[in-house]
Amino acid sequence: MADTTSRRLVELHKEHISNISSTDYPGVYPGEDHEWRLEDFKKHLKIDFQTLSEDRVEFDLVGVDASVANAIRRILIAEVPTVAIERVYMYNNTSIMQDEVLSHRLGLVPLNIDPRMLDDAPLDYQTGSTDRNTVVFSLDIECSDREDAKPNEKDPEKLYYNSNVFAEAITWVPQGEQASLFASNPPRAVNPKILLTKLRPGQEIHLEMHAIKSNGRDHTKFSPVATASYRLMPHIQLLKPGDRYDEAKRRVEKLEMKNQEQAERFRDAFGDGVIEVKKERGKYFVRVKDPRRDTVTRRILELPEFEGTVKLGRVRDWFIFSVESTGQYPAQDLFPVAVSVLREKVRGLRADVERLQREWEGSRATPGEEAERDAEMSG
CATH class of the missing domain: 2.170.120.12 (DNA-directed RNA polymerase, insert domain)
Structure with missing residues (x-):
């Protein structure tokens, strides 16, 4: 069984980025069906509001691709009326x-x-x-x-x-x-x-x-927003020393450090609040406390003593939106309004496609069929 979780990650290395292109479409993996279905989309779609206030909101949008996230961002900036x-x-x-x-x-x-x-x-x-x-x-x-x-x-x-x-x-x-x-x-x-x-x-x-x-x-x-931006959810995976070819067995929830100083150096290589240092039975451990606060500086990858102990990435279908209202709307109302605008655009596109289809089918009709259709309409 393929590891579908790794496919969701854009992997960050010391001097480059890998696994950039999305592969969740039909024909990429033999024996796997990745055809788009509404039921699957509903099952994976998740919207979670993290921060709420009158003028600013932060929320997670999970299970969509970058085109949808960017469409919502552009609608927030340019198509929500005020x-x-x-x-x-x-x-x-x-x-x-x-x-x-x-x-x-x-x-x-x-x-x-x-x-x-x-x-x-x-x-x-x-x-x-x-x-x-x-x-x-x-x-x-x-x-x-x-x-x-x-x-x-x-x-x-x-x-x-x-x-x-x-x-x-x-x-x-x-x-x-x-x-x-x-x-x-x-x-x-x-x-x-x-x-x-x-x-x-x-x-x-x-x-x-x-x-x-x-x-x-x-x-x-x-424009109803002062800022409307998004970023991908950071992913931090701790790895214990061992066989570098078997990453699955090396994954741990907490990583043991030699002493307190080393644990604090590991913690300080990330942003504030990302890594937590804990002491258990006289030993010092580090664990990922809040990955969403990470700014993905990759500084940890520049420290030789921690080489091979951490894997960095970003979840390609997990978008963290930050929206600040200029005051015409409460911040928490902006996303539903943007979705309403997007739905209206989809309805308009569907109507245009259906109209073009009717015109195309009409152009392929034989003279006899056209006469019959005219007779039906006149009758």
Whole structure:
């Protein structure tokens, strides 16, 4: 029986990497059937959320290939819809910041608006904008002197009103039915303390902003993630000294060291928390505590005293995702939304393939068959 576990590993050596190409497809191994089946896919698929918070999530996706993992990553970045400021109508801006730069900064402010509450942006913005697809904001602020400022005061915050213009100054202006639609969660900036610009006495800003729904393919301001990345699960296998040709018999859960100093050198060759040193009956052992914390530096392979005692690799179908939300979605909601987008893309592809198949079958029909089909349709 072949060792299927080793086939899942990309092996790391001191100066090269081996077993890079995947071989889990039909015809590679004699007598083995690797045809893709939905039942097998479901059996091996695993999704495990490791870290959960409002703005960051880490989860494991096991049992898929790199194309699926990368598709999800790209969808997270560029195809999950959000709402952002698209148009700025500048009525008055006497600040030091130019109109174009200020408009650009406003567009990059993440907005706390559930995009599922809005329709897609209209093709014709001038005639198609409604309260169902556009959210309106205003920014009206002026800077003036504080009457209670001390004579020798140097801090602008204590000298002037509105010396710093923060995102909290952006005010939502309800349109149509939006007052009731967003009553429980009014649209606003995700972080109210984002600095937009600075003002001094006599300077003011008066403008109106229109926010629409779109995705990162249109502009990065619509991307719901600050970072979306993945890495392969590290694999660390301890090997006791012995026959180098029979690796299976050499595999151990813990490896005995000569003394405490050697055990600590082994531990320190990895990242923090990867290897644990334990003392049992006066002897020192090392064991793998948390391989997912390893950064795969391969430093252990450069130490001659540990040659042949450890095998490094990465599991080719075990992806560790790290996703940080910009605030439009809770971080834990991003993966399900990305999967929904992927399913819609699959449905669209299936419909196109079925349409092409019908057209191809129709083109192969004989004149008599075409006449019969026309008669059936007319009847």
